[in-house]
Amino acid sequence: MNSIIPLLEKAQLATRSVKALEDTRKQELLRTLGRRLLTSTDEIIRENKKDLDRMADTDSKKDRLLLNAARIQSLADSLEDIARLPDPANQVLSEKTLENGLLVRKQSVPLGVVGVIYESRPNVTVDVAALCIRSGNACVLRGGTDAFDTNMILVSLIRDTLKEFGVAEDAVVLLPADRALITEMLTAVKYIDIIIPRGSQQLIDHVREHSRVPVIETGAGVCHTYVESSADLDKAVRIVTNAKVSRPSVCNALDTVIVDKAVAEKFLTQLSPSLSAYNVEVFADELAYPILQAAGYPQLQHAQPEDFGREFLDFKCSVKVVNNAEEALDHILEFSSRHSEAIISQNETISGRFLREVDAAAVYVNASTRFTDGGVFGLGAEIGISTQKLHARGPFALEKLVTEKWVVYGDGQVR
Numbered sequence: 001m002n003s004i005i006p007l008l009e010k011a012q013l014a015t016r017s018v019k020a021l022e023d024t025r026k027q028e029l030l031r032t033l034g035r036r037l038l039t040s041t042d043e044i045i046r047e048n049k050k051d052l053d054r055m056a057d058t059d060s061k062k063d064r065l066l067l068n069a070a071r072i073q074s075l076a077d078s079l080e081d082i083a084r085l086p087d088p089a090n091q092v093l094s095e096k097t098l099e100n101g102l103l104v105r106k107q108s109v110p111l112g113v114v115g116v117i118y119e120s121r122p123n124v125t126v127d128v129a130a131l132c133i134r135s136g137n138a139c140v141l142r143g144g145t146d147a148f149d150t151n152m153i154l155v156s157l158i159r160d161t162l163k164e165f166g167v168a169e170d171a172v173v174l175l176p177a178d179r180a181l182i183t184e185m186l187t188a189v190k191y192i193d194i195i196i197p198r199g200s201q202q203l204i205d206h207v208r209e210h211s212r213v214p215v216i217e218t219g220a221g222v223c224h225t226y227v228e229s230s231a232d233l234d235k236a237v238r239i240v241t242n243a244k245v246s247r248p249s250v251c252n253a254l255d256t257v258i259v260d261k262a263v264a265e266k267f268l269t270q271l272s273p274s275l276s277a278y279n280v281e282v283f284a285d286e287l288a289y290p291i292l293q294a295a296g297y298p299q300l301q302h303a304q305p306e307d308f309g310r311e312f313l314d315f316k317c318s319v320k321v322v323n324n325a326e327e328a329l330d331h332i333l334e335f336s337s338r339h340s341e342a343i344i345s346q347n348e349t350i351s352g353r354f355l356r357e358v359d360a361a362a363v364y365v366n367a368s369t370r371f372t373d374g375g376v377f378g379l380g381a382e383i384g385i386s387t388q389k390l391h392a393r394g395p396f397a398l399e400k401l402v403t404e405k406w407v408v409y410g411d412g413q414v415r
Contacts, residue, residue: 004181007173008140008191011113014168015138019110021167023087030083030130033161034076037126040157041072047153048122051146060314061120063249065147075126082130082380088402089136103409108402110136112193115185116383117142117207119199122150127381129158129172135401138171140192142185144199145177186211196396198384201311201337216392218384220311221251221339223369226328226354228345229260233267235366236344237274243342243368245278249313251385252340252362252372256308256318258328264288264321269295280315283307287321309335325350329357336360338387340369361387361394 021029037044048067055062093106114137118124125141132139143151155174162169175181186195186207194214197207201220208215225243227236243254259267268288272295275282283303284292292300307318308331322328332341342364343354351365362372362385374382374395382397392400 001176001178001181004175004184005188005191007170007175008113008185008188010168010170011138011140011173012191014171015110015112015136017168018133018138018171019089019136021133021136021165025165026087026134026136027083029161029165029167030079030134032164033126033130033158034079036157036161037072037076037079037154040153041069044072044150044153044157045069047149050149051122055120055146060249061146063247065120065122065150067122067150071123075123078127078375078381079130081375082134082398085134085380085398087134087136088399093404100413101411102413105407105409106404107407109405111401111403113138113140113191114401115140115142115188115192115195115213117182117185117195117197117199117203119144119203120146121198122147122154124198124383125151125154125174126158128383129155131381131383131398131401133162133167133171135398137401138173140173140175140185142175142182143177148177182206183210186213189213196383216386216390216396217388218386218396220337221253221369221372221385222255222309222311222335222337223252223340223342224256224258224332224336225254225342225344225369226258226325226332227260227263227267228325228328228343228347228350229262230347230350231263231267231344232346232366233263233270236267237270239342239344239366239368240271241274241278243370244275244280244317245315246368246370248315250370251311252369253313254317254369255310255312256320256335258320258322258331259288260325260328261287261321261323265291268292268319272297275317278315280317283316283318285318285320288319292319309337311337325353329354332358339385340364340372342367342369361385 089110091108095105116128158172159169192213197204198218268291281299283301285303338360340362341358341360345351374397379397382395386392386396
């Protein structure tokens with residue numbers, strides 16, 4: 001394909017069809033799609049296997065790419081969750097009557113055409129399409145080559161469902177995975193209203209630097225957990241282990257453990273067997289290294305400067321020992337991607353300071369960063385975690401897929 005403009009034109013025309021769909025019909029459409037995914041489980045898994053077979057077993061993104069029966073069931077459940085949420089569009093936000101009799105109303109309206117560029121996560125295909133349909137938007141999806149066959153079957157099922165409900169199929173468009181066409185997407189200001197990149201920092205940086213279409217960043221996650229000197233160390237071991245190993249390839253997984261020097265020896269000695277059980281490779285600074293070495297930690301490396309501020313996306317993490325909370329806050333300020341940060345502490349004064357001073361989309365006290373998720377926060381599925389500060393921050397979900405419109409009713413008034 002030499003140009004994607006014809007596809008973008010079709011998506012733009014399809015916005016009228018989605019906007020015209022009544023709320024109850026949108027809900028039933030999503031539920032029907034959920035049932036269609038479940039009845040097509042074998043077919044989806046077969047197409048997904050084609051993508052998996054092309055990826056090396058050692059690739060940390062392979063877990064993100066995998067769709068099995070349980071994950072397909074989870075996608076169907078997510079569609080039900082989205083269907084139950086209130087439609088964020090066409091809500092009256094404010095209303096007043098002016099002295100001249102004009103009724104001035106501000107209401108929420110769909111964004112229009114939402115463009116999403118993402119990598120090896122086929123669940124994003126379903127989540128984004130569902131969120132856009134529920135909020136009255138069309139979407140243009142540019143998935144990665146890694147998930148090409150999986151995305152094809154998923155979009156086919158989505159478009160079949162749209163057709164069944166009398167909605168223009170081009171309300172959901174899957175673009176070719178040809179990288180040469182990305183620039184055209186990023187400059188299609190006439191057809192796309194917003195671009196959302198979801199993936200590596202390299203992808204996000206490229207979109208930010210080259211897009212003429214407004215961008216909402218769903219940032220890479222460089223996440224820290226700070227074990228403060230008053231922490232309950234048993235809790236800290238459980239939280240740090242969960243944040244690192246429960247699903248290391250996702251953006252809310254832990255990348256760096258920061259620990260106060262006063263409890264470093266005791267804590268790291270306790271943490272050692274817990275991380276070692278999952279073969280986590282640890283990149284330790286000059287104070288942490290001898291402690292972990294004495295504890296017999298087998299997968300131990302000397303930390304290099306580039307191991308801090310690094311999103312590992314794997315069974316790997318770095319460890320930094322600090323003298324106090326001030327140094328911990330300084331380290332987070334320097335290396336955080338402003339995604340999710342946590343403190344383990346029983347000191348309310350220090351915890352309160354952490355909550356106030358750490359600049360991140362989600363900040364935790366005595367809990368795992370793995371909870372940063374639209375579904376967990378009661379928002380349904382999410383498009384991603386926004387790390388910027390305009391329009392949306394944190395889990396970017398249904399409620400943020402709208403903008404505002406002023407509607408004015410008159411009776412012959414002139415100015």
